[in-house]
Amino acid sequence: MKVSVITFPGSNCDHDAMEAFALRGHEVKNIWHKDHDLQSPDLVILPGGFSYGDYLRCGSIAKFSPIMKEVISYAQKGGMLFGICNGFQILTECGLLPGTLMMNKSLQFICQHQYIRVESNDTPYTYGLDKGKALDIPIAHKEGNFFIDEAGLKSLQDNNRIVFRYCDKDGNATPEANPNGALDNIAGICNKERNVMGMMPHPERAASEHVVSQDGLFIIKAIENYFNHR
Amino acid sequence: MSEFKVTSELLAEHSINQEEYAEIKNILKREPNWVELGIFSVMWSEHASYKNSIKLLKTLPKDGDYMLAKAGEENAGVVDIGDGLAVSFKIESHNHPSALEPYHGAATGVGGILRDIFTMGARPIAVLDSLRFGNPENPQVKHLIKGVVNGIADYGNCFGVPTVGGEIYFEDSFEGNPLVNAMAVGILKHKDLAKSGAKGLGNHVVYVGAKTGRDGIHGATFASVELSNESEEKRTAVQVGDPFMEKLLLEATLEVIQKGLVVAIQDMGAAGLTCSSSEMAGKTGVGIEIDVAKVPQREIGMSTYEIMLSESQERMLIIVEPKNFDALQDIFHKWDLEAVIIGEVKDDGLLTVKNKDIIEAQIPAETLVLGGKAPVYTRETTIPGYLHKTRSLDVNQLPESKDYADILVKLLQSPNIASKRAVFRQYDHMVQINSVVEPGSDAAVVKIKDTNKALALSTDCNSRYCWLDPYEGAKGAVAESARNVVCSGAKPLAITNCLNFGNPYKPEVYWTFSEVIRGMTDACKAFGTPVTGGNVSFYNENPTGAIYPTPVIGMLGLIEDSSKVITQFFKNDGDLIYLLGKECMEIGGSEYLKVIHNQISGYPPKVDLNAEQELFILMLELIDRRLIKSAHDCSEGGLLVCLAESCFSPDGSNKGIEIEYNPKIRKDIAYFGEAHSRIIVSISPDTKQEFLNTVTASALEYMYLGKVKGSEYIINEDLAVDTKILREFWEKGIDL
Numbered sequence: 001m002k003v004s005v006i007t008f009p010g011s012n013c014d015h016d017a018m019e020a021f022a023l024r025g026h027e028v029k030n031i032w033h034k035d036h037d038l039q040s041p042d043l044v045i046l047p048g049g050f051s052y053g054d055y056l057r058c059g060s061i062a063k064f065s066p067i068m069k070e071v072i073s074y075a076q077k078g079g080m081l082f083g084i085c086n087g088f089q090i091l092t093e094c095g096l097l098p099g100t101l102m103m104n105k106s107l108q109f110i111c112q113h114q115y116i117r118v119e120s121n122d123t124p125y126t127y128g129l130d131k132g133k134a135l136d137i138p139i140a141h142k143e144g145n146f147f148i149d150e151a152g153l154k155s156l157q158d159n160n161r162i163v164f165r166y167c168d169k170d171g172n173a174t175p176e177a178n179p180n181g182a183l184d185n186i187a188g189i190c191n192k193e194r195n196v197m198g199m200m201p202h203p204e205r206a207a208s209e210h211v212v213s214q215d216g217l218f219i220i221k222a223i224e225n226y227f228n229h230r
Numbered sequence: 231m232s233e234f235k236v237t238s239e240l241l242a243e244h245s246i247n248q249e250e251y252a253e254i255k256n257i258l259k260r261e262p263n264w265v266e267l268g269i270f271s272v273m274w275s276e277h278a279s280y281k282n283s284i285k286l287l288k289t290l291p292k293d294g295d296y297m298l299a300k301a302g303e304e305n306a307g308v309v310d311i312g313d314g315l316a317v318s319f320k321i322e323s324h325n326h327p328s329a330l331e332p333y334h335g336a337a338t339g340v341g342g343i344l345r346d347i348f349t350m351g352a353r354p355i356a357v358l359d360s361l362r363f364g365n366p367e368n369p370q371v372k373h374l375i376k377g378v379v380n381g382i383a384d385y386g387n388c389f390g391v392p393t394v395g396g397e398i399y400f401e402d403s404f405e406g407n408p409l410v411n412a413m414a415v416g417i418l419k420h421k422d423l424a425k426s427g428a429k430g431l432g433n434h435v436v437y438v439g440a441k442t443g444r445d446g447i448h449g450a451t452f453a454s455v456e457l458s459n460e461s462e463e464k465r466t467a468v469q470v471g472d473p474f475m476e477k478l479l480l481e482a483t484l485e486v487i488q489k490g491l492v493v494a495i496q497d498m499g500a501a502g503l504t505c506s507s508s509e510m511a512g513k514t515g516v517g518i519e520i521d522v523a524k525v526p527q528r529e530i531g532m533s534t535y536e537i538m539l540s541e542s543q544e545r546m547l548i549i550v551e552p553k554n555f556d557a558l559q560d561i562f563h564k565w566d567l568e569a570v571i572i573g574e575v576k577d578d579g580l581l582t583v584k585n586k587d588i589i590e591a592q593i594p595a596e597t598l599v600l601g602g603k604a605p606v607y608t609r610e611t612t613i614p615g616y617l618h619k620t621r622s623l624d625v626n627q628l629p630e631s632k633d634y635a636d637i638l639v640k641l642l643q644s645p646n647i648a649s650k651r652a653v654f655r656q657y658d659h660m661v662q663i664n665s666v667v668e669p670g671s672d673a674a675v676v677k678i679k680d681t682n683k684a685l686a687l688s689t690d691c692n693s694r695y696c697w698l699d700p701y702e703g704a705k706g707a708v709a710e711s712a713r714n715v716v717c718s719g720a721k722p723l724a725i726t727n728c729l730n731f732g733n734p735y736k737p738e739v740y741w742t743f744s745e746v747i748r749g750m751t752d753a754c755k756a757f758g759t760p761v762t763g764g765n766v767s768f769y770n771e772n773p774t775g776a777i778y779p780t781p782v783i784g785m786l787g788l789i790e791d792s793s794k795v796i797t798q799f800f801k802n803d804g805d806l807i808y809l810l811g812k813e814c815m816e817i818g819g820s821e822y823l824k825v826i827h828n829q830i831s832g833y834p835p836k837v838d839l840n841a842e843q844e845l846f847i848l849m850l851e852l853i854d855r856r857l858i859k860s861a862h863d864c865s866e867g868g869l870l871v872c873l874a875e876s877c878f879s880p881d882g883s884n885k886g887i888e889i890e891y892n893p894k895i896r897k898d899i900a901y902f903g904e905a906h907s908r909i910i911v912s913i914s915p916d917t918k919q920e921f922l923n924t925v926t927a928s929a930l931e932y933m934y935l936g937k938v939k940g941s942e943y944i945i946n947e948d949l950a951v952d953t954k955i956l957r958e959f960w961e962k963g964i965d966l
Contacts, residue, residue, distance in 0.1 A: 009474075009477075009478055009565065009566065010388070010477055010478075012388075012389070012390025012477065012661055013390075013661060015662075016662065016663045019663060019679075020663070032564075034564075048661075049390060050387070050388040050390075050473075050477070052474065053388060053472070053473070053474025053475075054388070054474075055474065108380075108383075108655075108656050108966075109383050109384070109387055109656045109657075109658070110655055110656070111387075111654075111655055111656070111657060111658045111659055111660060112655050113881070138660050140387070140658045140660060140661065142387075169882075202660070204663065205660045205661075205663055207663075208663060210664075210666050210677045210684075210792055210793075211660070211663055211664075211665060211666065212665070212668060
């Protein structure tokens with residue numbers, strides 16, 4: 001696959017995403033936010049970090065970066081666009097995904113291993129994964145508390161667009177297993193067309209041998225499977 | 231400037247004494263003007279000149295087999311780790327700013343140490359924070375803890391460096407004067423090592439990074455006096471950090487260094503533009519002329535004095551050959567940062583500060599800097615009176631408590647021992663995806679990209695031990711930090727230190743300082759770990775007196791094969807548990823003595839440096855041969871506490887143990903006393919013989935303790951409790 005990772009000023013998980021996909025043998029490109037060419041990718045990643053310092057509101061300034069015009073038109077044409085953490089926040093800010101990410105309930109930054117449950121395998125990002133499977137994918141954010149109005153939540157639920165929910169290690173999506181107060185334990189969602197995906201946890205942080213969890217590989221391999229079989 | 235008159239009040243305000251003032255006049259052959267007085271004030275402050283510590287610091291061992299830049303040569307020490315790679319690392323204090331403005335004080339502490347690392351051309355890959363506060367029950371202290379932790383988190387998280395470890399202690403002695411020491415570690419290629427000495431007549435002096443404001447004026451001088459009720463008024467001496475700006479500065483700085491566009495570079499930390507310009511000139515004996523009117527400013531109407539003394543953050547000074555300036559500026563502009571020529575390198579050895587056409591200050595640069603004409607003092611020492619009292623502890627007079635479960639629970643809940651998860655979960659400790667061992671084990675382990683190697687990192691100091699015996703305490707701090715990295719499988723390479731003390735003009739305080747230097751020297755020599763740099767923070771006092779002497783040691787260890795890394799946690803049922811080292815016969819300075827008997831007294835544990843070094847060699851051999859499944863430094867809280875810590879797996883699961891070791895001496899001492907040179911290991915029963923053969927081949931004492939088994943924590947007939955219950959007590963010890 002050809003994977004393009006966008007670097008905004010303040011992105012700090014861009015190289016992690018590149019490393020995780022390069023490790024799997026993909027052709028990885030780093031795209032500067034002032035560029036205008038996505039370099040014909042099969043997958044675009046908006047990485048984690050603090051674009052523009054997360055000043056004003058997380059992701060709110062990044063949506064004005066020059067490259068976002070190309071990113072949005074790429075997504076509208078059906079291109080695979082994957083926002084992780086700050087990338088998820090940017091996707092909600094520019095309207096490619098609904099809802100918003102508020103400050104964590106504890107008002108604190110939380111970095112920890114977190115189980116998330118596969119809710120839908122009808123996306124390129126969870127293709128072939130068992131529904132209900134619990135994955136250990138680290139989280140690291142202060143604003144990950146997903147919120148959407150009632151109608152919006154119903155639409156997400158009815159259209160099977162909730163892709164991951166926070167859960168415990170046995171796969172129970174309980175309030176105790178919810179690290180940040182996210183509505184309905186939502187950890188990740190996709191758009192109607194299912195090509196745009198945003199999630200707060202970091203699969204790229206659980207995709208190499210030497211780190212503590214390798215469960216992020218399930219997601220990367222699902223993307224590969226989708227790419228090879230579609 | 232003609233009406234300017236130097237008065238004794240003005241000198242006092244600048245913390246310059248009469249003797250120093252006479253020397254200033256002698257250097258200039260005239261009276262200094264206002265700007266010059268300000269420049270001397272910050273450069274000759276304790277913080278920048280090390281005037282009361284440098285004589286002793288020079289006695290520390292700084293030579294080693296792997297040193298590329300030694301202590302005092304550059305912004306931070308640089309250690310060769312092979313494969314053309316090197317590690318730059320350093321620890322620094324930000325105590326006084328954090329006492330006043332805990333959030334910004336701690337945040338800029340992290341920012342400052344990160345800049346020290348990336349000015350060397352190194353990419354920061356880890357941060358550790360060593361923190362000390364008063365009693366956490368006190369709401370004022372709680373406010374400080376929350377602010378400091380939040381400040382560290384916000385800065386490091388946004389910058390994108392993992393905060394992988396550190397330590398937090400609580401002791402009444404730090405009430406009102408918390409210690410905030412931040413350590414940063416970076417990786418660089420040998421060829422990218424950047425230097426700070428200005429060179430090349432006519433080269434541009436370029437200012438890059440954030441604009442200059444009025445924040446942090448006189449920060450260095452402020453750090454060089456005791457905190458008092460009036461300190462609140464000096465709140466403007468505390469800087470305000472912008473981690474986003476620092477992240478941009480990092481990327482741009484590394485890019486220009488790696489492209490070979492930089493002759494020399496220095497960050498603007500303490501004493502800002504003054505310190506960076508005079509040190510860059512003073513180091514190589516050249517002159518630097520700058521025009522403050524060209525300095526990017528964020529406020530209107532700043533005076534030369536303010537511009538020179540501002541400690542606004544996220545700024546650097548770079549010496550560039552004129553032909554490279556455009557390329558350098560392009561890179562900074564790409565990152566939306568300023569890069570402005572503010573002066574040039576001269577051959578007159580002078581620091582010349584102009585404001586447009588008017589010369590506002592002109593001082594021989596080398597007279598300002600450490601190793602030049604900055605003052606150097608020898609201070610008096612006296613053995614402190616309190617030691618008579620603390621050393622009269624008679625263990626036989628101590629009632630022997632036999633409710634071991636009660637003691638254990640109380641110790642596990644003690645904030646000094648309790649889980650620090652409430653703190654480290656606020657720090658991003660996984661970004662950069664190199665974290666092999668996450669916070670919570672003896673040492674943090676960070677993999678080095680594109681190699682099989684990893685670094686083990688630890689910060690350590692038991693201030694209580696240092697107060698009871700600064701010589702043994704300092705030896706112990708070095709030994710423990712080395713032991714911690716050894717427990718993960720790393721060879722100790724070198725240390726950085728942050729020496730936190732009270733007022734050096736108090737002979738009792740200075741005695742503890744000199745004893746600490748002696749202890750550190752002996753230990754570093756024994757382990758072959760040179761001191762690569764660090765910082766001294768004096769004047770840490772509160773109304774009740776000086777803080778406990780606290781020489782924080784930051785240890786760098788190298789692991790050649792990262793697949794051999796081990797943690798402190800028990801792994802499988804049936805594994806055998808041994809203690810490498812002796813049965814504990816000591817109780818002085820222990821957490822047990824403090825928590826249960828409410829006293830801080832006795833002699834702290836002594837380190838037998840030879841035994842310690844032998845223990846390291848044995849441990850590293852055992853780990854290298856994959857004979858060990860877990861290893862935990864048996865330190866604070868004693869044997870029973872450390873066994874419990876090994877039962878609490880970071881994934882939330884718990885292991886049980888069945889211990890059969892029956893002490894021959896008083897049980898509370900054996901169970902809860904603290905001693906050095908002891909490691910709790912677990913091994914697979916399959917490798918028992920090989921393990922024993924190796925251990926008995928060394929001269930070290932060892933003991934069989936018991937087995938990993940089930941879910942209960944069982945000590946002889948003395949104690950049996952569900953491990954899960956112990957963990958609950960341990961986890962609720964710190965609430966933020």
